[in-house]
Amino acid sequence: MRIALVISLTALTLTNSQLIYEYTHPSFEPVNRVKRDFKQSEWDEHLPKDVEEEKPDSSTNHTYYKMDIFSNRTDLMSQYYLDVKEWLKSSSPGVNGTENHEHLDGSYRKAAGANIGFKFPFYGHEIENLTVATGGFCYVGDQTHSWLAATQYIAPLMANFDTMSNSSVIMHASNSSRMVITWENVALRDNAKAGNWTFQVSLFSNGDIWFVYKDIPIPVSQISDNNHPCKLGISDAYLFVHQYSEGAPIQTKKVIHEYHRIVVPIEKIVNNTVVVLKALPTCLQFKNCGDCSTIKIDNFNCSWCAPKQSDVEPFCSDFAGLHRRRQHWVEGDCARMPGPDQCKATTTTSLSTTTPETVTAPEADLEQYKLKQLDHQVRRSGGFGRILLAVFILFLISSCVWIVYAFYNPHTPSGQLLIKYRPSKWQIPSSHVRYSASVHM
Incomplete structure (x- = not known):
């Protein structure tokens, strides 16, 4: 521990x-x-x-x-x-x-x-x-x-x-x-x-x-x-x-x-x-992908970490990711050990993003189908949300009516129930404690 x-x-x-x-x-x-x-x-x-x-x-x-x-x-x-x-x-x-x-x-x-x-x-x-x-x-x-x-x-x-x-x-x-x-x-x-x-x-x-x-x-x-x-x-x-x-x-x-x-x-x-x-020597001291992926040092296996966030600079990390850039390492999914061509793959990916791609007719139809399905799902979720809201409002109104009725009719079963569980009887157990737990990522 x-x-x-x-x-x-x-x-x-x-x-x-x-x-x-x-x-x-x-x-x-x-x-x-x-x-x-x-x-x-x-x-x-x-x-x-x-x-x-x-x-x-x-x-x-x-x-x-x-x-x-x-x-x-x-x-x-x-x-x-x-x-x-x-x-x-x-x-x-x-x-x-x-x-x-x-x-x-x-x-x-x-x-x-x-x-x-x-x-x-x-x-x-x-x-x-x-x-x-x-x-x-x-x-x-x-x-x-x-x-x-x-x-x-x-x-x-x-x-x-x-x-x-x-x-x-x-x-x-x-x-x-x-x-x-x-x-x-x-x-x-x-x-x-x-x-x-x-x-x-x-x-x-x-x-x-x-x-x-x-x-x-x-x-x-x-x-x-x-x-x-x-x-x-x-x-x-x-x-x-x-x-x-x-x-x-x-x-x-x-x-x-x-x-x-x-x-x-x-x-x-x-x-x-x-x-x-x-x-x-540590992995953090190497500043480019070529040196990081080829260097052999005692105690560490180094790999190049290129987080997906555009505002985060890539860096060289050890396999466990135990250093001050741990959060970047975790959120950048750098735990996956890249292959020997990681630097080449990174360069190819960055170059290919500047080249426009031609979408074939079947691919275009597929994209249209996906968009329609997404729109349909959004509409369904919106309708379901409105139903839930209506049910909640109805429940809230019913609760208020019941409380008013029970308050002015204490001899009824509803009134007796309200007296038994009135707010003044609510207490927090004396053994209740609060604590915070830290979870290692």
Whole structure:
């Protein structure tokens, strides 16, 4: 079982790109779905088996990323840790950022938007902006909502941090190929005596992600998650708009479905530790049908998805359709695996639509017959609808007459029936509860 988060995705009103996010645990609903990396019976909310079985400084393939962990390696810090202040002061071309974000200074449970500076492929999906939170993580979803910590995050160390101390600062800088975000001397709001924490995340234009931990004063396992989730790793999800009413107007519900998560084992995070997430090839990175249909990559079978909607751009997808364009994949009927000539067939179809066709006499007669049949069916359905309307009006009038008669003649059987079932006796059972169910498409 995996989880789907049912939340309101109405965009929040931002003031100078600032928002306050909530951390009361939302309700999650179990959803049956196709999984990456581990079997159905192995699902664990905290640590999957592939993480628990890792050996120190080993590489683990997580389908979308390969993870390498280097614990307590002082010799690697100069290679992986970047001093943002010095980088901004340097003469390096194209470096932009801030040494102290004004909205994140002296704050708690706040987040602010930032431009990455390049197209960053996250799970193959290119993003150009993210949201930096005081809680030690970045939100990378397309929709802004209050549950930023639920999914679609990059979290070197998500916890109950604040920047109330004079020495606490959150800074970021980027050029055309790298963005660095540093949480320096932040403190746990519910355990300030533990000491100051300093760590950073680097994002690269090729999709790689580095977590670098400089100062970790206490074991991460001792961080309380009573007031704030404690997570290390990355997560992505797709948004699906479900229609749950057949009437008019159609009612919809937006649901975020998490399709993949990587958890960094907390016991390996100490001072001077580096976690490298090497981005692996995904189908979404291929931009034309020829490359998509012929490429051979590990973990995925790619196929070209050309949705029927004219306003939706075609794209390269994996066979399961688990990515942020899931709704386009489902509604475009892309689950059917096309043949080897899919690109040729697509071209032929698009060309043939511009060529007028000659309709033979029998085909023309058939079309006329179909039109007549359709007109006949429409007329029949219209007549039937009028009959139903007349019956309903007659029933309504009869009911009103009966109610008036019963009201003014309480001694009659009709009057006694009306007294017995009068509206004041109508009650909703106390055990009645309402709940929403999320169905995975």
